[in-house]
Amino acid sequence: SQELEQSPQSLIVQEGKNLTINCTSSKTLYGLYWYKQKYGEGLIFLMMLQKGGEEKSHEKITAKLDEKKQQSSLHITASQPSHAGIYLCGADWQGGKLIFGQGTELSVKP
Amino acid sequence: DVKVTQSSRYLVKRTGEKVFLECVQDMDHENMFWYRQDPGLGLRLIYFSYDVKMKEKGDIPEGYSVSREKKERFSLILESASTNQTSMYLCASRGRAWGTEAFFGQGTRLTVV
Numbered sequence: 577s578q579e580l581e582q583s584p585q586s587l588i589v590q591e592g593k594n595l596t597i598n599c600t601s602s603k604t605l606y607g608l609y610w611y612k613q614k615y616g617e618g619l620i621f622l623m624m625l626q627k628g629g630e631e632k633s634h635e636k637i638t639a640k641l642d643e644k645k646q647q648s649s650l651h652i653t654a655s656q657p658s659h660a661g662i663y664l665c666g667a668d669w670q671g672g673k674l675i676f677g678q679g680t681e682l683s684v685k686p
Numbered sequence: 687d688v689k690v691t692q693s694s695r696y697l698v699k700r701t702g703e704k705v706f707l708e709c710v711q712d713m714d715h716e717n718m719f720w721y722r723q724d725p726g727l728g729l730r731l732i733y734f735s736y737d738v739k740m741k742e743k744g745d746i747p748e749g750y751s752v753s754r755e756k757k758e759r760f761s762l763i764l765e766s767a768s769t770n771q772t773s774m775y776l777c778a779s780r781g782r783a784w785g786t787e788a789f790f791g792q793g794t795r796l797t798v799v
Contacts, residue, residue, distance in 0.1 A: 619776070619778075664728060
């Protein structure tokens with residue numbers, strides 16, 4: 577969806593390196609979700625953020641929602657091959673929609 | 687364990703056929719969604735439903751219709767399949783409209799030949 581822009585679209589990192597994925601909204605975010613997808617499979621929920629400035633962590637993955645609630649970042653520390661996949665940000669949108677960005681494809685080289 | 691089940695993982699259909707994709711959830715969720723996923727385009731919302739017999743258009747409804755006769759089941763219908771509908775289709779459900787996690791099915795990879 578053009579309402580949610582993710583960057584970069586793809587990323588190749590060496591195992592052990594840190595990385596950041598960004599998700600930018602055209603409007604104020606009231607619910608921001610991060611999901612991970614293994615190739616050819618469904619989406620697995622990672623985290624949800626709702627408040628400006630909120631930060632959550634799950635294992636080595638940290639997500640933040642900025643104070644203005646229009647941008648979120650997902651940070652992976654010391655990446656591992658198991659982190660490889662497609663990361664998608666999703667958001668609650670007007671009219672009851674749940675929309676998603678175009679995804680970031682992450683490859684981790686051993 | 688919560689579950690969203692899509693009837694097929696892989697499907698091959700001919701151009702012009704009527705195609706039904708079925709999705710069933712066992713969580714008593716009010717809201718259900720159908721998306722298609724294409725490389726570089728992410729997940730695009732086709733239709734969603736917030737209650738039995740209710741449906742709302744998403745961002746790309748053209749060429750599709752939906753049916754929700756029972757709370758647990760949400761069907762996506764391709765009235766006359768075309769090659770540009772070859773895609774991965776994902777179904778999701780969640781309880782409330784806002785601020786809750788959505789659960790996804792495993793996806794149906796549809797090829798129209």
